[in-house]
Amino acid sequence: MKKRRFPVPIGLPIAVVVLLILGAVANPIISAIFTEQQLSTNVILSAIPFVCIFAAIVLTFITLVAFVANLLNHRISPEVYRPIELTLIGGIALGIFGMFQPWVFIAYRVGFFVLLFSTLGFILWSHVIPKGVQHAEEVGSVSISEYEQSHS
Numbered sequence: 001m002k003k004r005r006f007p008v009p010i011g012l013p014i015a016v017v018v019l020l021i022l023g024a025v026a027n028p029i030i031s032a033i034f035t036e037q038q039l040s041t042n043v044i045l046s047a048i049p050f051v052c053i054f055a056a057i058v059l060t061f062i063t064l065v066a067f068v069a070n071l072l073n074h075r076i077s078p079e080v081y082r083p084i085e086l087t088l089i090g091g092i093a094l095g096i097f098g099m100f101q102p103w104v105f106i107a108y109r110v111g112f113f114v115l116l117f118s119t120l121g122f123i124l125w126s127h128v129i130p131k132g133v134q135h136a137e138e139v140g141s142v143s144i145s146e147y148e149q150s151h152s
Contacts, residue, residue: 008066016059023052061120069127081130088125091118 026049030039039046091114098111 008063008070012059012063012066016056016063019052019056019059023049023056026052065124065127068124069129073129074131074133076128076130078130078132081128085122085125088118088122091115092122095119 030045030048034042034045095111095113095115095118098107098114101107101111
């Protein structure tokens with residue numbers, strides 16, 4: 001019987017949960033231990049909950065990227081892959097235009113979200129390998145002595 005392999009490293013979701021718990025627990029603990037004066041002068045202490053939760057969000061996105069890439073790699077035809085990629089690039093361009101145009105404020109707000117989601121989508125989609133595309137073999141490490149022997 002073949003062993004089932006998890007599509008993402010199991011450590012990523014575990015790290016997300018641990019960081020979320022640390023972020024939720026850190027604020028009351030820090031507030032109980034340190035005075036308001038100490039917290040106002042020591043920004044690092046105040047930033048600990050934010051950093052934990054932000055790291056959890058980033059790791060959640062990394063987990064999503066790994067899962068989607070593992071799920072879709074070599075299953076999407078290039079005829080489907082390329083238009084989606086171009087749509088995401090177009091969304092990035094439209095988002096930038098919306099954010100930097102000086103006429104309509106609502107276009108700034110919409111442009112921000114179009115840029116945000118198009119960029120996140122492009123990062124995710126760029127990790128998917130279309131059907132028929134082969135990756136070049138990874139180059140391993142080479143020692144100096146191996147390099148000198150091959151070039152002498």
